[in-house]
Amino acid sequence: MNELPASLPALLEQSARRFGERTAIVEGSARLTYIELAELVRRVTRSLLAGGVTPGDRVAIWSPNTLHWIAAALGAHGAGATLVPLNTRFTRSEAIDILERTAARVLFVPDRFLGRDYLDSLRDGSEPADGDRPVAALPELRLAVQIPIEGGAASAPGVIAWDRLLERGEDHGSQLPHVAGDDLCDVLFTSGTTGRPKGALSSHRQSLAVAAAWAERAEVSERDVYLVINPFFHSFGYKAGWVVSLLCGATIVPQIRFDIDAALATVARERVTILPGPPTLFHSLLAHPRRSAHDTSSLRLAVTGAAPVPVALVQRMWRELSFETVITAYGLSEAVVVTMCRPGDDAETISHTSGCAASDFEIRISDDAGQELAPGLDGEIQLRGPNVMLGYLDDPVATAAAFTGDGWFRTGDVGHLDDRGYLTITDRLKDMYTSGGFNVYPAEVENAILGLDAVVECAVLGTPDDRLGEVGLAFVVTAPQAMLSADQVIEHCRTRLANFKVPRQVQFVSELPHTAAGKVLKRELRAQSSRSTTSAMP
Numbered sequence: 001m002n003e004l005p006a007s008l009p010a011l012l013e014q015s016a017r018r019f020g021e022r023t024a025i026v027e028g029s030a031r032l033t034y035i036e037l038a039e040l041v042r043r044v045t046r047s048l049l050a051g052g053v054t055p056g057d058r059v060a061i062w063s064p065n066t067l068h069w070i071a072a073a074l075g076a077h078g079a080g081a082t083l084v085p086l087n088t089r090f091t092r093s094e095a096i097d098i099l100e101r102t103a104a105r106v107l108f109v110p111d112r113f114l115g116r117d118y119l120d121s122l123r124d125g126s127e128p129a130d131g132d133r134p135v136a137a138l139p140e141l142r143l144a145v146q147i148p149i150e151g152g153a154a155s156a157p158g159v160i161a162w163d164r165l166l167e168r169g170e171d172h173g174s175q176l177p178h179v180a181g182d183d184l185c186d187v188l189f190t191s192g193t194t195g196r197p198k199g200a201l202s203s204h205r206q207s208l209a210v211a212a213a214w215a216e217r218a219e220v221s222e223r224d225v226y227l228v229i230n231p232f233f234h235s236f237g238y239k240a241g242w243v244v245s246l247l248c249g250a251t252i253v254p255q256i257r258f259d260i261d262a263a264l265a266t267v268a269r270e271r272v273t274i275l276p277g278p279p280t281l282f283h284s285l286l287a288h289p290r291r292s293a294h295d296t297s298s299l300r301l302a303v304t305g306a307a308p309v310p311v312a313l314v315q316r317m318w319r320e321l322s323f324e325t326v327i328t329a330y331g332l333s334e335a336v337v338v339t340m341c342r343p344g345d346d347a348e349t350i351s352h353t354s355g356c357a358a359s360d361f362e363i364r365i366s367d368d369a370g371q372e373l374a375p376g377l378d379g380e381i382q383l384r385g386p387n388v389m390l391g392y393l394d395d396p397v398a399t400a401a402a403f404t405g406d407g408w409f410r411t412g413d414v415g416h417l418d419d420r421g422y423l424t425i426t427d428r429l430k431d432m433y434t435s436g437g438f439n440v441y442p443a444e445v446e447n448a449i450l451g452l453d454a455v456v457e458c459a460v461l462g463t464p465d466d467r468l469g470e471v472g473l474a475f476v477v478t479a480p481q482a483m484l485s486a487d488q489v490i491e492h493c494r495t496r497l498a499n500f501k502v503p504r505q506v507q508f509v510s511e512l513p514h515t516a517a518g519k520v521l522k523r524e525l526r527a528q529s530s531r532s533t534t535s536a537m538p
Helices: 008-019 034-050 067-078 092-102 118-122 162-168 204-218 235-248 260-270 279-287 311-320 347-352 396-402 442-449 486-494 522-527
Strands: 023-027 030-033 058-061 082-085 106-110 143-147 159-161 184-189 199-203 225-228 251-254 301-305 325-330 362-366 379-384 409-417 423-428 433-435 438-440 455-465 469-478 505-508 534-536
Touching: 008 034, 008 067, 008 204, 008 235, 023 034, 023 067, 030 034, 034 067, 034 162, 058 067, 058 092, 067 082, 067 106, 067 143, 067 251, 082 092, 092 118, 092 199, 106 118, 143 162, 159 162, 184 204, 199 204, 204 235, 204 325, 225 235, 225 260, 235 251, 251 260, 260 279, 279 301, 279 311, 279 455, 311 325, 311 347, 325 347, 362 409, 396 409, 423 442, 433 455, 433 469, 438 442, 442 455, 442 469, 442 486, 455 522, 486 505
Parallel strands: 023 251, 058 082, 058 106, 082 184, 106 143, 143 159, 225 251, 301 325, 469 505
Antiparallel strands: 023 030, 184 199, 362 379, 379 409, 409 423, 433 438, 455 469, 505 534
């Protein structure tokens, strides 16, 4: 790969020169070349500058995957602004919280998406705009731009449609701010699986470096067509998604929402080569009753993780979905890409590890006293390297707590390294529970349960028990028409796990709640009441 540009605006200009008339983005009938994308982004940048955006301002995007998202993000970067992506599943209070904490000056929202008016929801359905501000509850927000998705854009103070935004910048001068590699690129908020989301700060240099590391390990080139189902508001769809594509000259195919039929049709129509996603995506593809009606022979690369990946799933992805390469990976908002498998790794390595260090990271496993542990021993996974976040937004206490005295970042994840330096994630420190005085890591139990052919997904957590302190409760999702009882699950675990690790209860559910990255939201499971038969083991 060529020497990395200093910033994302510089990357876009470099890509326009290198890849020119190659297709950059395909979205339905719309197709933009790299030259056309660069020109569209310049118009967005000029429009934001004409609207008063200055370097250092925060520009937020609360919208699904479309070419507008990419143009808005790059346009904000071109103006020297810091990008703030918002989860499309956020409630009003969650979105207000992020927009207040970042003091966002501009917000991009869909006109409507899945029938929801995002801007109206910020106003709580009744709150009027305040003067020339789009949302009275957000005094720092000066402009809301409505992206055309379902139609129905409304005129209101401080609100303009996407096309009107582009028109506004036509008379703005061509002089654009210089954006340096160490300038703040974005604020990515953690998933909040264990508490209030924290905003991880990254520079342009760091963002490009992690994308380049992902691209190199995955062997991405301008011959690739990348179907990006992972949401752009998450680093997987953003930095390991469309930024990777811009670096390599690949074609970006955004999918606006997860739809397995649409994904299969797109793979066949656009000859998609790269399809990352959580394991549930590939389970769904394999189980689809009309899969054979679609040509998936173009598929080259799958990158997965965030949940257990059974050996059998990897083997079926090779055999039945035409993938040449399947890679598992490990990352987090504070570092984006930490480890990845290598092309050519065997199914056991892909299933049981998350690969080896990428993006210039050092990895160590530490005990509670801060001592580095030998290969094979479980402890906290800690990282060090130039691409760990700069810190948490306006939270010096949390930032200080996240690092050891000698500069290692505490991930809060538990795992071990093998003799090759490959990392196995055992669990989250906060998910561990104690049963009868013994520590239980739910991921080990989940991997055992996933050994049952009928099981598609599962999650285990500890629940209070008068005698043992805590015992395991397993939430299990089975394949359609599968016949499986709680007793069978428990007996299966008994033959594979020590008694204190065997779950005492099994609850069958139709689906598990997930973050955008595919991680199970265990805090929601803890609050979830029984929806089906629960069986207890004496």
